[in-house]
Amino acid sequence: MSHERLEHHEAEATDRAMFGFWLYLMTDLLMFAILFGVYAVLHGNAIGGEEGRHLFSLPLALTETLLLLTSSFTCGLGMIAARLGKKKQVLTWFGVTFVLGLAFLLLEIDEFVKLIDEGQTPQLNAFMSSFFTLLGTHGLHITIGLLWIAATLGYIMKRGLNHHMVRKLAMLSLFWHFLDIVWIFIFTIVYMGAFV
Amino acid sequence: MNKKQSHHGPQNEHGTVQSYVIGFVLSLICTFIPYYLVVEKIVTGNTLLATIVVFGFVQMLIQIVFFLHLGRGPKPNWNLFFFGSTFTIVLAVVGGSIFIIHNLNYHMTPSDKIKKLLNDENIQQIGGADTGVCGQTYESHIVTIKDGIVEPLQTEAKRCDTLTFVNEDEVEREITFGEHEDHEAYAGEIELPVTRGRNKTITLSEEGLYRFHDHLDPDISGYFTVQSK
Amino acid sequence: MKELLIGKLTWESLPHQWWTIAGSLSFIFLGLIVAGILTYTKRWKWLWNEWLTSVDPKKIGIMYFIAGGGMLLRGGLDAVMLWLQQALSSGDSHGYLNAQHFQEIFTAHGNIMVFFVAMAFIFGLINYIVPLQIGARDLASPLMNTLGFWLFVGGIVMVNMFFFFGGEYAATGWLAVQPLAGAEFSPGAGVDYWVWSLMISGIGTTLGAINFIMTILKMRAPGMTLMKMPLFTWGSLYSMVMALTIFPLLSMTLFLVYFDRALGTHFFTTMGGGDPMLYTNLIWMWGHPEVYVLVIPAYGLFSEVVSTFSRKPIASYTSAVVGMFGVASLALSVWLHHFFTMGAGANVNAFFGVMTTFVAIPTAVLVFNWIATMYGGRIRFETPMLWFLGFGFVFALGGISGVMLAVPPVDFQLHNSLFLVAHFHSTVIGGVLFGIFCAISYWWPKFTGFRLNERLGRYAFWAWIIGFNLSFIPMYILGFMGASRRLDHYDAETGWQPLFILMFIGGLVIMLGVALQLAQIIASFIEKKRLRTNNDPWDGRSLEWAAASPPSFYNFTTIPHAATRDAYWAIKKSHNRKTQYEDIHMPKSTGVGIYISLFATLASFAFVWHIIWLIVVSILGIIVTFIVRAFDENTEYTIPAAKVKKMEEARAKKEKAGPAIENNDYDEDMGLWELIKVILGFILGLLRNRGWRRWRA
Structure with a gap:
């Protein structure tokens, strides 16, 4: 098989893989749709507990939003570097993304721990159940994203930046941008919505 | 591109x-x-x-x-x-x-929500049966909370009078009914957020002796009695 | 300590009722027989290399058929048990099942038939046929396909696991009505098994859907635009897009059910502000479109069968494509008709009622397409065509009763009655199951290289049709008389017993049909030399008939060019078939699908019994397997053109050496008596220790 045809075959495979990953993201979006729908229906049922505006801190939520937004931005810059084949820049930008994502995750865990300490557990009422499940699912995705960044960066350090790695990074950055978009709605509906 | x-x-x-x-x-x-x-x-x-x-x-x-x-x-x-x-x-x-x-x-809602709905929509009869909603209101009573003190502590009223909660303090208050933590609804009302300059008025359509308190500061509480007309 | 090690499992979880002992023993027995045969014939390695780790969609398709066929027998046995109980349990007699056990069988029957029979066959067909029809060598992601299949198998394992551990299945109806299925009212492991078997098979379905959408949209043969695709491929595309849309909804809803049960959250509970009706709303958002996921590929394949057996192109192809699109999109906006009686207002019920009746319009368009195709055609009434006509009759019955149920005031009378049960059995058996039987008899020559026995196929068809009407027409009548569904006992004064007995007899006739189908397959294997056909036994129109029967693992030696809609028809007419050999890229076999599914099944088991360490270990196993595979850059291999040429020439030689192909000689097909004689002779030979050698010769 000629080199050119092999390359064409690879390009088609990449195109298909990216499309497939996009379809996966759509299924993820639908899973979040259920969680948002459930939250929208149940958030008023804060039986035996506090309502959102007595529990949430807007400045904290804003900090989390900015962390995630910035990480989405640095992830995009890392992707540009990856397409240009600049390994060192890729490691730096995705490293920054990792740190920002980790900071976000720690803030979220801290918020969860504080809520549970106050007795606002997921078992308390429907509002808390839907809140913890929605944010927990997003947090779980962030955790998976962080693991993924770590694994990819590890392989890049070991094997260098070949086209397989660029494909992995492209999927990773789609995933990360997607999580940021989901967070916009969590910030808007859950946090700011509680103060309306 | x-x-x-x-x-x-x-x-x-x-x-x-x-x-x-x-x-x-x-x-x-x-x-x-x-x-x-x-x-x-x-x-x-x-x-x-x-x-x-x-x-x-x-x-x-x-x-x-x-x-x-x-x-x-x-x-x-x-x-x-x-x-x-x-x-x-x-x-x-x-x-x-x-x-x-x-x-x-x-x-299909819990009875409290139905009561509130009936009050809000002023539905006095369904299928010929009285719903307990007051068609018109009579005397107005006012309860004022100032510096954390409820004035008057007890209000005497007749059915279909109105009761207005006035908050003179800077902090927000949430007037709820019954004992703290075990709230009851009164005439379908579960919670009345009252801030300075924004009063809340309810129609006294249910008879009896009731206790109200501030959910955010349960020590602030009072009573009102509603007698038949 | 014990809790840390084995969670909620106890000695009482082991089989101790008659049905769990019988069930687990028969599974062990079956397993031992299969293992014994494999060991005796030294085929373990062959099984692993050629089948279990294969990424060839054709082999995966066959494995789907085998799994689905097994589950059809399992679910059919459930159905007979239900019929027998209802025929017996009137007045003073309480039948042979207790109420709890009856409800468990009910739930299992529904789950198995929808998830592990209908889905299995539809996925098997799509796997086998779609790549051939679009002229592709393989799927977009072969790994995802085997993973999807093995997760589906994991689902089968989980749905039967209660025989071994726990001893109870969900007794809550096939969609686990809330709050009945909550921890408060169903504390046992049954509902958890329900959750996790649907969960892992549902995730497998989502992966399959992603894969087939990629394949159909990105891997069609050159020249094949969307509007030149065969209608079965169109149906599959719509079905997979719908599956992609709804299965994530199912997965997330199941997670919430599990959280309620295991963690004590309040989504669908009666306490703590939960809302059971929210569950009903969410599950039917998945549940209603799900039946269309099953039936739309059937619409597609009926279109092809009608056109092939009428020897005409399908009438108004475009309107068939648009009609299927109409059904698919309307199906997503009618879910509330499953709970008209929930108490929503007239405006909500009216909206969804009207949307539901609209579904009849695009469906009718399709029916008119088929009628117009048959009109003026020279129709051959062979088994696939018979199944199509049977479908036409039964599905019309189901469709009309469906439109009746779509009217909210009527639904208030008939909701949850046997009328409803008869309605959806008419649509699912008529539409999906008959479709599957039609497809198998139509494509069997492609799967194996020989025809199915025509005579026994006809017997089976008539047994099915008679049995179906005998059992489901009384069910419609009983529904009107007020019999509700899931009824394990009724008063003698109702006078229902004769009708229930009639239903049971109908069920036995259906079982006879199933037995005849098995006999048909066995007889065809016995006679396979005589039934041998070429690659195109029906004078087909679409590209799958261009490939050899059975196709080589790379499907096509040269990727065909699809110039027109009935691509193979045009190729046949042009007589211009020069073969050019080229290098072929194929994916390597991989066991990753099995490993991940094994871990997922273990994790599900651990979730059911709250065995924390096993949950952690199996999820870590999934992650590690996944990472190792994701960074494996060496997953394909190339077959050089010279080797392809050699293989093709060897095949042609073998075909020439075989007996001459005789066609259209159906009267010679083995009948039932001959079959029994042959089988008896075989057993006698086996007893004289000669049969095995003769069989292999």
Whole structure:
């Protein structure tokens, strides 16, 4: 098989893989749709507990939003570097993304721990159940994203930046941008919505 | 972006540093404006909710265009097609659930909500039977809370009088009925947020002796009795 | 300590009722027989290399058929048990099942038939046929396909696991009505098994859907535009897009059910502000479109069968494509008709009622397409065509009763009655199961290289049709008389017993049909030399008939060019078939699908019994397997053109050496008596220790 045809075959495979990953993201979006729908229906049922505006801190939520937004931005810059084949820049930008994502995750865990300490557990009422499940699912995705960044960066350090790695990074950055978009709605509906 | 390169490579579908910077700045703007609106309470209620949700959607579109570069690939653009159809389903799932369950709650609700509804809509009779809603109101009674003191501590009223809660303090109060933690509804009312300058009035349609208190500060409490006309 | 090690499992979880002992023993017995045969014939390695780790969609398709066929027998046995109980349990007699056990069988029957029979066959067909029809060598992601299949198998394992551990299945109806299925009212492991078997098979379905959408949209043969695709491929595309849309909804809803049960959250509980009706709303958002996921590919394949057996192109192809699109999109906006009686207002019920009746319009368009195709055609009434006509009759019955149920005031009378049960059995058996039988008899020559026995196929068809009407027409009548579904006992004064007995007899006739189908397959294998056909026994129109029967693992030696809609028809007419050999890229076999599914099944088991360490270990196993595979850059291999040429020439030689192909000689097909004689002779030979050698010769 000629080199050119092999390359064409690879390009088609990449195109298909990216499309497939996009379809996966759509299924993820639908899973979040259920969680948002459930939250929208149940958030008023804060039986035996506090309502959102007595529990949430807007400045904290804003900090989390900015962390995630910035990480989405640095992830995009890392992707540009990856397409240009600049390994060192890729490691730096995705490293920054990792740190920002980790900071976000720690803030979220801290918020969860504080809520549970106050007795606002997921078992308390429907509002808390839907809140913890929605944010927990997003947090779980962030955790998976962080693991993924770590694994990819590890392989890049070991094997260098070949086209397989660029494909992995492209999927990773789609995933990360997607999580940021989901967070916009969590910030808007859950946090700011509680103060309306 | 030029379309000629798009033949097999994905080269042209990706952003430049410039597009990412534009996207980032626009996203920041779309984060801070609704945040400011919420914190400063420039508009309130459903208008505010609608405004921040619209800003959320705008920010989503910005990120889709500048970060995800959707719609820039070769034709036919299946990514865009699937995003569009999925998003329609998302709206159907969320909107449909709200529509159906809200309608259900409207028709089949706990008795408290039904009472509140009857009061709010001033429905006095259903199928010839009295609902207990007052057609007209008579005397007005006022309970004032100032410096954490309830005045008067006990109010004597007749059925279909009104009772107004006035809060003179800076802090927000939530008037609820019954003992703290074990709240009861009175005439369908579960919770009355009262702030300085915003009073709340209820119609005394249920007879008996009732206790009310501030949910946020349970020590602040009082009584009112309602006798038949 | 014990809790840390084995969670909620106890000695009482082991089989101790008659049905769990019988069930687990028969599974062990079956397993031992299969293992014994494999060991005796030294085929373990062959099984692993050629089948279990294969990424060839054709082999995966066959494995789907085998799994689905097994589950059809399992679910059919459930059905007979239910019929027998209802025929017996009137007045003073309480039948032979207790109420709890009856409800468990009910639930299992529904789950198995929808998830592990209908889905299995539909996925098997799509796997086998779609790549051939679009002229592709393989799927977009072969790994995802085997993973999807093995997760589906994991689902089968989980749905039967209660025989071994726990001893009870969900007794809550096939969609686990809330709050009945909550921890408060169903504290046992049954509902958890329900959750996790649907969960892992549902995730497998989502993966399959992603894969087939990629394949159909990105891997069609050159020249084949969307509007030149065969209608079965169109149906599969719609079905997979719908599956992609709804299965994530199912997965997330199941997670919420599990959280309620295991973690004590309040989504669907009666306490703590939960809302059971929210569950009903969410599950039917998945549940209603799900039946269309099953039936739309059937619409597609009926279109092809009608056109092939009428020797005409399908009438108004475009309107068939649009009609299927109409059904698919309307199906997503009618879910509330499953709970009209929930108490929503007239405006909500009216909206969904009207949307539901609209579904009849695009469906009618399709029916008119088929009628117009048959009109003026020279129709051959062979078994696939018979199944199509049977479908036409039964499905019309189901469709009309469906439109009746779509009217909210009527639904208030008939909701949850046997009328409803008869309605959806008419649509699912008529539409999906008959479709599957039609497809198998139509494509069997492609799967194996020989025809199915035509005579026994006809017997089976008539047994099915008679049995179906005998059992489901009384069910419609009983529904009107007020019999509700899931009824394990009724008063003698109702006078229902004769009708229930009639239903049971109908059920036995259906079982006879199933037995005849098995006999048909066995007879065809016995006679396979005589039934041998070429690659195109029906004078087909679409590309799958261009490939050899059975196709080589790379499907096509040269990727065909699809110039027109009935691509193979045009190729046949042009007589211009020069073969050019080229290098072929194929994916390597991989066990990753099995490993991940094994871990997922273990994790599900651990979730059911709250065995924390096993949950952690199996999820870590999934993650590690996944990472190792994701960074494996060496997953394909190339077959050089010279080797392809050699293989093709060897095949042609073998075909020439075989007996001459006789066609259209159906009267010679083995009948039932001959079959029994042959089988008896074989057993006698086996007893004289000669049969095995003769069989292999």
